[in-house]
Amino acid sequence: MLKIVIPTMLLAPLMWFSKPSMIWINPSVHSLLISLIVLFTLNRPTNTDLIFSLAFFTDPLSSPLLILTAWLLPLMIMASQSHLTHEPLIRKKLYILMLISLQSFLIMTFSATELIMFYILFEATLIPTLIIITRWGNQAERLNAGLYFLFYTLVGSLPLLVALIYIQKSTGSLNFIISLYQSPNLSMSWTNDILWLACMMAFMVKMPLYGLHLWLPKAHVEAPIAGSMVLAAILLKLGGYGMIRISTFLHPITCNMAYPFIMLSLWGMIMTSSICLRQTDLKSLIAYSSVSHMALVIVAIMIQTPWSFMGATALMIAHGLTSSMLFCLANTNYERIHSRTMTLARGLQSILPLMATWWVLATLTNLALPPSINLIGELFIIMASFTWSNITIILTGLNMLITALYSLYMLIMTQRGKFTYHTLNISPSFTRENTLMFLHIFPLIILSTNPTIILGQLY
Amino acid sequence: MFRSVLQLRSGRGLLIRGLGTHRGGSTLDWDEKVSEIKKKIKSILPGEASTPLYDTSHLPPEHSDVVIVGGGVLGLSVAFWLKKLQKKGDGIRVLVVERDHTYSKASTVLSVGGIRQQFSLPENVQLSLFSVDFLRNINEYLAVVDSPPVDLQFNPSGYLLLASEKSASTLENRVKMQRQEGAKVCLMSPEQLQNKFPWMNTKGVALASYGFITSSNRMVTSSGEEVVLKRIYEVHVKMNNSLEYQPVECAIVINAAGAWSGQIAELAGIGKGPPGTLQGTKLPVEPRKRYVYVWHCPQGPGLEMPFVANTNGVYFRREGLGNNYLGGCSPTEEEEPDSTNLDVDHNFFQDRVWPHLAERVPAFQSLKVRNAWAGYYDYNTFDQNGVVGPHPLVVNMYFATGFSGHGLQHAPAVGRAVAEMVLDGHFQTINMSPFLFSRFHLGEKFQEDNIF
Numbered sequence: 001m002l003k004i005v006i007p008t009m010l011l012a013p014l015m016w017f018s019k020p021s022m023i024w025i026n027p028s029v030h031s032l033l034i035s036l037i038v039l040f041t042l043n044r045p046t047n048t049d050l051i052f053s054l055a056f057f058t059d060p061l062s063s064p065l066l067i068l069t070a071w072l073l074p075l076m077i078m079a080s081q082s083h084l085t086h087e088p089l090i091r092k093k094l095y096i097l098m099l100i101s102l103q104s105f106l107i108m109t110f111s112a113t114e115l116i117m118f119y120i121l122f123e124a125t126l127i128p129t130l131i132i133i134t135r136w137g138n139q140a141e142r143l144n145a146g147l148y149f150l151f152y153t154l155v156g157s158l159p160l161l162v163a164l165i166y167i168q169k170s171t172g173s174l175n176f177i178i179s180l181y182q183s184p185n186l187s188m189s190w191t192n193d194i195l196w197l198a199c200m201m202a203f204m205v206k207m208p209l210y211g212l213h214l215w216l217p218k219a220h221v222e223a224p225i226a227g228s229m230v231l232a233a234i235l236l237k238l239g240g241y242g243m244i245r246i247s248t249f250l251h252p253i254t255c256n257m258a259y260p261f262i263m264l265s266l267w268g269m270i271m272t273s274s275i276c277l278r279q280t281d282l283k284s285l286i287a288y289s290s291v292s293h294m295a296l297v298i299v300a301i302m303i304q305t306p307w308s309f310m311g312a313t314a315l316m317i318a319h320g321l322t323s324s325m326l327f328c329l330a331n332t333n334y335e336r337i338h339s340r341t342m343t344l345a346r347g348l349q350s351i352l353p354l355m356a357t358w359w360v361l362a363t364l365t366n367l368a369l370p371p372s373i374n375l376i377g378e379l380f381i382i383m384a385s386f387t388w389s390n391i392t393i394i395l396t397g398l399n400m401l402i403t404a405l406y407s408l409y410m411l412i413m414t415q416r417g418k419f420t421y422h423t424l425n426i427s428p429s430f431t432r433e434n435t436l437m438f439l440h441i442f443p444l445i446i447l448s449t450n451p452t453i454i455l456g457q458l459y
Numbered sequence: 460m461f462r463s464v465l466q467l468r469s470g471r472g473l474l475i476r477g478l479g480t481h482r483g484g485s486t487l488d489w490d491e492k493v494s495e496i497k498k499k500i501k502s503i504l505p506g507e508a509s510t511p512l513y514d515t516s517h518l519p520p521e522h523s524d525v526v527i528v529g530g531g532v533l534g535l536s537v538a539f540w541l542k543k544l545q546k547k548g549d550g551i552r553v554l555v556v557e558r559d560h561t562y563s564k565a566s567t568v569l570s571v572g573g574i575r576q577q578f579s580l581p582e583n584v585q586l587s588l589f590s591v592d593f594l595r596n597i598n599e600y601l602a603v604v605d606s607p608p609v610d611l612q613f614n615p616s617g618y619l620l621l622a623s624e625k626s627a628s629t630l631e632n633r634v635k636m637q638r639q640e641g642a643k644v645c646l647m648s649p650e651q652l653q654n655k656f657p658w659m660n661t662k663g664v665a666l667a668s669y670g671f672i673t674s675s676n677r678m679v680t681s682s683g684e685e686v687v688l689k690r691i692y693e694v695h696v697k698m699n700n701s702l703e704y705q706p707v708e709c710a711i712v713i714n715a716a717g718a719w720s721g722q723i724a725e726l727a728g729i730g731k732g733p734p735g736t737l738q739g740t741k742l743p744v745e746p747r748k749r750y751v752y753v754w755h756c757p758q759g760p761g762l763e764m765p766f767v768a769n770t771n772g773v774y775f776r777r778e779g780l781g782n783n784y785l786g787g788c789s790p791t792e793e794e795e796p797d798s799t800n801l802d803v804d805h806n807f808f809q810d811r812v813w814p815h816l817a818e819r820v821p822a823f824q825s826l827k828v829r830n831a832w833a834g835y836y837d838y839n840t841f842d843q844n845g846v847v848g849p850h851p852l853v854v855n856m857y858f859a860t861g862f863s864g865h866g867l868q869h870a871p872a873v874g875r876a877v878a879e880m881v882l883d884g885h886f887q888t889i890n891m892s893p894f895l896f897s898r899f900h901l902g903e904k905f906q907e908d909n910i911f
Contacts, residue, residue, distance in 0.1 A: 140520070280550040339710035344551070418885065421855075422849065
């Protein structure tokens, strides 16, 4: 693992001491190389010779997420290039430094063996994200957004610290590898219920669960493009990953305690999808669609069957790539028209046909078109929830319908129709933007050919 | 409840404070400090836009989808229709920027306030027809719940255009066209005129067209949401700067600046180029001063008096019920008054207006001028007709200006046309494509003759 962590940390001095013309190229290319190294962690379960250390490890659950994280850094740097052109050099360097430090925290988080280390790095990722949102966001509301983001997550995760220290004291170790050999078998008491809540709440806020999702539209909308990308693609998955990891420590209690959260997620899924139908702000629409997809993941993790875990991990990877791509597309709109309102940027298909292709692909994967991995994730989760209770099929089926509705609505609103006069002189798509979109959709398409690698531990 | 208490107190605090005295903490007294803290708390509550670093409530927002330059009747009409025609609630954010809160020089408030349908171009007639319909049913559009209905002092008294021998045939043709468009106009001979309006002297009048008009000189808009009035400093194509240098990032700018539209257009770079090219075509709107006089005549015509437009360009109408009349005349090109200030030239009345008044209405031979003012026409030097629609080069600037004295009449219809252009991409209800900017470059005049 150190061969991944140390190069990522050293990206910072590489970028800082580069010539001003190279501060974008150096980190992008080198982080692409690092992501190639991370691909080696895609282990087959029989081959464990990559696990040397007691501090870092990877297993089939965390390695797809690690690869996603590593893949996303060059994309984030590429996407931020144009909106920072007018900033002074030191601020550009600071921005990239924030991204690199966030990246190194995230890599360490996903590969942590010890839950306390996971927790520390989980909290540490908040700081660069907060700085990116509040300093480089576009509107005055970004300060409010940063506040919401920070305090929702902090308040949620403080009980988690207490719970983790309690578990460490009572079972002796919080190491994942060792915990596989322990059977906690907690008793069904009120205390353990509160312990369960304390452990899960941090990740529920991060996912986000429907009732605690207020920070997400604000943070996603006000963040600059790299902030939105990393938030949608990775930081939400931190919650999912954490929930899966910690559910091994909480074994029999989940069977009872999960019930209200499953209900809340199923209902919230439909609610947020319906909100998407009424949105006028493009980024806000994509943010609410993130909440809707992640609600499915929460349902899956709460149900805790092999199929649902497979669906959860597949959906997390697929949603990461799709959401990030949608945010990049919305950003290309915003950079040209300086407004996020959908009605002001219409008819782009006739002006920018290649970008329209990317829009179509992103929309189709967002609505879980076969044979994309989005579909595999959603299908597994829906099947698992059907076995848990037959009636949920109504809710999940309705959600798939509404997802299709709002995705197509977004596509038709921005691409079809008569173009407006004030879009006549927008600059054509840059090669950088096309590369960005291609690098997002290419893994999605390739993974559709072999989705077994992202199906997690239980495949 | 908490919020309403905050609103009450912070409102009072705002009145006492001036602008931007947040640095001088020691000079504020206790009440102001408390109200400032309450304002800060209020801004952190969910749903409010907050900038906890310093108080920016007096500045326009940093971002707005549409910025309308000019808060006169055309600008506010465009804002109203943009919000009314938007497809989803709260879709478009509109910022109206007006440099003068008191509207002391705006053409809107200084106009004579007549609305007619007798124009020489069919599109203008359609615009007037819709505007009349809007004003008649104004409470359907602009009424606010729980407040008294909008009162425009709408006086449907008719508009009488007089034509001498030489212009009689054009008048007849125009009346035919106007009736085709749906206006209620009728032609009257001098005898009919004499019967209907005994106070008029019909010498020299060959034909008269009597159309249906309204007269209103008080337009009250109360559409409420998202309309902020602020002074601007500079306008770029995509950014606006204010007195405190607040750049407003916007997607669309609408030029509804009336008499000063030409200057706004120059700021946007319209007209900076070699003459004869599209780039070098300026917006040919400049301010022209026109006088309006109010006089009292005890024996003057009564309630049935329409808005009379004489053969030689003198116009007058009744104002109120106390035998007061408003009127004026457009000066010819040679005697164009200086438009740098709004001083009134009373000799103009004596020399150019009164003799014709006296000739047309004998009772006006003895009158007493009570009041006079001057206002600007946003005069389109090219063809005296409005400019509506986008600029071909500066793609996100839309015009709604240049109406040369009949802007007030067409404001609701033009506002709707511009809103349709912005939201749908083309004019839907009335085809305003002859009004586009490109006609200045192509040299095709869309001349409106029936202006005063």
